[in-house]
Amino acid sequence: MVRSVLRRVARRLMTTAAVRHDLHGFHDAAATAPRASLIVLNSRACGADLLRALWDASDFRVCADGGANRVHDLLGLDAVPDAIVGDFDSARPEVVDAYASRGCRVERVRDQDATDLEKALGVVGARWDAAGTDDGAVRVAGAFGTRFDHEMAAIQALYGFGAARPNARATLHGDHAAACLLSADSRHELLVRREFEGPHCGLLPIGGARRRGTT
Amino acid sequence: RHDLHGFHDAAATAPRASLIVLNSRACGADLLRALWDASDFRVCADGGANRVHDLLGLDAVPDAIVGDFDSARPEVVDAYASRGCRVERVRDQDATDLEKALGVVGARWDAAGTDDGAVRVAGAFGTRFDHEMAAIQALYGFGAARPNARATLHGDHAAACLLSADLRHELLVRREFEGPHCGLLPIGGPCRRVTTTGLTWNLDGGRLAFGELISSSNLVPDGAGDAVVTVETTEPLVWTVETRLGREEA
Numbered sequence: 001m002v003r004s005v006l007r008r009v010a011r012r013l014m015t016t017a018a019v020r021h022d023l024h025g026f027h028d029a030a031a032t033a034p035r036a037s038l039i040v041l042n043s044r045a046c047g048a049d050l051l052r053a054l055w056d057a058s059d060f061r062v063c064a065d066g067g068a069n070r071v072h073d074l075l076g077l078d079a080v081p082d083a084i085v086g087d088f089d090s091a092r093p094e095v096v097d098a099y100a101s102r103g104c105r106v107e108r109v110r111d112q113d114a115t116d117l118e119k120a121l122g123v124v125g126a127r128w129d130a131a132g133t134d135d136g137a138v139r140v141a142g143a144f145g146t147r148f149d150h151e152m153a154a155i156q157a158l159y160g161f162g163a164a165r166p167n168a169r170a171t172l173h174g175d176h177a178a179a180c181l182l183s184a185d186s187r188h189e190l191l192v193r194r195e196f197e198g199p200h201c202g203l204l205p206i207g208g209a210r211r212r213g214t215t
Numbered sequence: 216r217h218d219l220h221g222f223h224d225a226a227a228t229a230p231r232a233s234l235i236v237l238n239s240r241a242c243g244a245d246l247l248r249a250l251w252d253a254s255d256f257r258v259c260a261d262g263g264a265n266r267v268h269d270l271l272g273l274d275a276v277p278d279a280i281v282g283d284f285d286s287a288r289p290e291v292v293d294a295y296a297s298r299g300c301r302v303e304r305v306r307d308q309d310a311t312d313l314e315k316a317l318g319v320v321g322a323r324w325d326a327a328g329t330d331d332g333a334v335r336v337a338g339a340f341g342t343r344f345d346h347e348m349a350a351i352q353a354l355y356g357f358g359a360a361r362p363n364a365r366a367t368l369h370g371d372h373a374a375a376c377l378l379s380a381d382l383r384h385e386l387l388v389r390r391e392f393e394g395p396h397c398g399l400l401p402i403g404g405p406c407r408r409v410t411t412t413g414l415t416w417n418l419d420g421g422r423l424a425f426g427e428l429i430s431s432s433n434l435v436p437d438g439a440g441d442a443v444v445t446v447e448t449t450e451p452l453v454w455t456v457e458t459r460l461g462r463e464e465a
Contacts, residue, residue: 115431147396148340148341148373149373149400149431151344152455156431159425159426200345202348204345208404
C-alpha cells in the first residue's frame with residue numbers, strides 16, 4: 001500500500017515538468033537556438049544590435065506598422081519582413097512599397113479595438129494554426145523604453161496571448177529590459193544568462209493580485 | 216478634480232506641492248525647472264540629487280536627500296548639505312528610495328496636520344520598466360495610506376495619477392501640455408465598473424482588466440483650449456496621459 005503510494009507520488013514528480021524559459025537563447029549560435037517568430041514594433045527602444053540578433057534567430061518576421069521603418073533604417077532593404085500589418089498610420093509608404101516589391105505581404109487591418117501589436121500577433125497565430133502548431137514562440141522587439149501606455153499595451157498583449165494560446169510562448173524585448181508572462185499553476189524555470197541579463201529582475205503582478213507565489 | 220499640469224500656470228496661482236526628484240534621465244531640465252518652481256518642499260531620492268545638481272545647479276538646494284546613497288555623488292551631497300539640505304540615510308531593504316522620499320514628504324504633512332497635500336514625482340516614466348512599475352506601486356500604496364492626498368508621476372513624455380474608487384473624478388486636460396493619447400490602466404487589478412465622459416472611446420459601466428479590456432490608446436478629442444474628462448471607477452485605476460512641454464522656450 002505504501003509502495004503503491006510512493007510509486008504514484010514518484011510518477012507525479014517525474015511527470016510534473018517545469019516550464020522552461022530562456023529569454024536570451026537567441027544570442028546562441030543560430031543553429032542551436034530554437035527559431036521563433038519575430039514582431040517588430042514601431043519603437044526606438046530596440047537598437048540595431050538587438051534587432052539584428054532577434055532577426056537572425058527568427059524564421060518568420062512581422063512588422064507592426066511603423067516597425068517596418070525600424071527594420072529598414074536599422075537592417076536595410078535586404079532584411080525583408082514576411083508581413084507588415086496594421087492601420088498604416090506610421091509605416092513610411094516608400095518603405096512599404098520597397099518591401100512589398102521584395103515579396104513582403106502587406107495587410108492593412110482597420111480594427112479600432114486591436115493595437116498594431118495585436119494584429120501582428122494575429123498574423124503569427126494564423127500561421128501557427130495553418131501549420132497545426134500550438135507551442136510556437138514569438139519575440140516582440142521594442143516593447144520597453146517606449147511610451148508608457150505602449151508598454152502597458154504590450155503587457156496586455158502578453159496576457160491575452162497567454163490566455164488564448166497556453167502552450168505558446170511570447171517574450172517582450174527592449175534595449176534595457178525583457179519580460180514574459182509566467183502562467184499559473186506551473187513550475188517555471190528561468191535561465192538567466194548573466195552575459196545579457198540582470199542582475200535586476202522583478203516579479204510584477206500587473207493587472208491583479210496573486211494569492212501565492214514561491215521562488 | 217485633477218490638474219496634472221497646473222504647475223505650468225503662473226506660480227502665484229498654481230497650488231504648491233511637494234516635489235520628489237528621482238534618479239532618472241526621464242525628466243529633462245525644462246520639466247524639472249517647472250516642477251521645481253511650483254513646489255514648496257523638495258526631496259531628492261538618492262541620485263535624484265545628481266539630477267538637480269546637473270540640470271538646475273547648486274543654487275537649487277533640495278530640502279532633503281534621502282535613500283541608501285548608492286547613487287548620489289558624494290560631492291553633490293556635501294555641497295547641498297553645506298547649503299542647508301538635510302541628508303537622511305535610510306537603510307531599508309523593503310522600501311525603494313521613492314518610498315523613503317514619500318515617507319519624508321508624509322512626515323512633514325503629519326507634523327503640520329495636513330491630510331490633503333499634493334506631491335509630484337519627477338522622472339517616473341521613460342526609465343527602467345521595473346522602476347516605472349515601482350513608481351506605480353508607490354502610487355497605489357500612497358493612495359491607500361493617504362486617501363485625501365494627491366500624488367502625480369511625471370516624465371518627459373508621460374504623466375499619471377491614481378483615480379480612487381467610488382468618487383467622481385474630473386481631469387482637466389491641458390491640451391498645450393497633454394494628450395491626445397491617454398489611457399486608463401487597471402494595473403493593480405480589475406475595475407469592475409468604469410464610466411467616463413470626454414474621451415474618444417468612453418466607457419459606460421464597463422469592466423477594465425488586463426487580459427480582458429484595458430484602455431491604453433484612448434484619445435482626448437481634438438479641440439481648442441482645455442478638455443475635461445470624467446472618470447468613475449469601482450476600484451483604483453491609473454490615468455496616464457502623453458505629455459510634452461508645450462510652448463517653445465524663448
